[in-house]
Amino acid sequence: MRTAFFNALMELAELNPDIFLVVGDLGFGVVEPFARRFPQRFVNTGVAEQNMSGIAAGLALSGKTVFTYSIANFPTLRCLEQIRNDICYHSANVKIVAVGGGFSYGSLGMSHHATEDLAIMRVLPEMMVVAPGDPMEAARATAAVAAHPSPCYLRLGRAGEPIIHQGPIEFSLGKAITVRDGDDVTLISTGAMLPVAIDVAEELPWQTRVLSMHTLKPLDEDAIVRAARETGGIFTLEEHSVIGGLGGAVAEILAESGELSIPFKRLGLPPVFSSHVGTQDYLRMRYGLAAADITRTIRTTMERRRLQSVPARNGA
């Protein structure tokens, strides 16, 4: 996704002379082409994320389309008040880009686990939140947020994720992509969990609908409510705390939609700090987010409900 982002950004910057890239001294090996090609529109603020975000606001208030870039929680949590006051309150045209969503940098430890960022960015007024599911979505999302003249948070995985979509996709902010259709059960995935969602869909013995919810805010309420009406269960998948991210957002929609008669479960990380040491795959496994665990959880949940619903139906 990182490569897709930078390739897309280079193309956009060729066309739009107002695009700036402001980095917090990270991006070795990937920011250099931009810096060389557009030296007047590249800024490395040094290891100073508060200043990076304030400068981005100042540039945006001067007519620029600004991408800030860093990894994990540095471009978001470290400078949250600058994002809230300087970027969001001014509706400044700033795109905050974080590489390393979830456990992408798993082995680097807790400081580098971005597992609450979606919730925190989502609650900010004016902020759009986008977490693409594969490199193809990442490229399209980059172009889409650049064209959206307000604050956006673009949460990317790492480099080297598989391309999931076969052929061109229809991508528009706020619209889920139906990656697989089905009527038995729905998996809603955000960010880099998309390949896992596909694996799970392959394993489940049902016709499984897979939605790539690349835009967390504004959320595609229609797609969620339709899934609730048309399929027999909804499961959300995210490499993020179950509090406040995709699962929380979908739960809010479902609770208010009156469509709560089907099984629903948030599959994500418990709200704890991980002290386990290991790669992204290892940490996913530790927290039940490997495809096999998810498949088991979904089957158990669906089957338990089926058993429960039998006497209810008989009683009626």
Add this chain to the structure above:
Amino acid sequence: MPEAELARRIRRRTLSMIRKAHSSHIGGAFSMAEVLATLYSGILRIDPVRPHWPERDRLILSKGHACAALYVVLAERGFFPREWLDEFYQDGGRLAGHAAHHGVPGVEASTGALGHGLSIACGMALAATRDERPYRVFAVLSDGECDEGSTWEAAMFAAHHRLDRLVAIVDYNKIQSLGRVEEVLNLEPFANKWRSFGWTVREEDGHDTDRLKETLSQIPFERDRPSCLIAHTIKGRGVSFMEDRLLWHYRSPDDGEFEQAVQELERN
């Protein structure tokens, strides 16, 4: 209008606004009255009729808590009607208790959380530099917000990028929220801190409009360097019982204090 008269009007009107609002921060508004009066009397290249004129100089009031004084000077210069000042702090009014730009012509950025303004100003000055536009960007800082690390992130950045369109003016009234600056977190040697960060520094009596005018007419103080003016000021300046007293970071004048303050400001 002479700068001193504008400064007097700033204090007089600010006093009434803060009295009506029962609000705080009169001390820090009064300490920067001459600085604002001088800036808005010919230093800033602005056009109140065209608040978004692209070539205008920008002023960011980083010490947003002292915004009452900014609102007065903007109204005096014709950015918006003076009647708006009556709505300061009031339910449904236009003017919030910390500098807010929404619907208020002339306020470039909303502030209130300290340590933000210099970074925003850096971004604006960087845009001017990269676009080779002539406008300057002024950030008015409090001494207290120089405790914030982000202020020094921005200070380092400005010098590194040779932002000589950028001017930081510190209202050094030597009292912060819980006490004297030298007791809370000493900034000294203050001018040398800015110098060592790569800025060209001038120090002036922040209540001497002639000196302020002369100094601010020489921006940039040095080519390729950001300019810092340390304005030595007195918190609550202009009203005897407010001067240099921490209490007036918080207190709103009662009837008797208001009358006495009015008399003193009329006399000056």
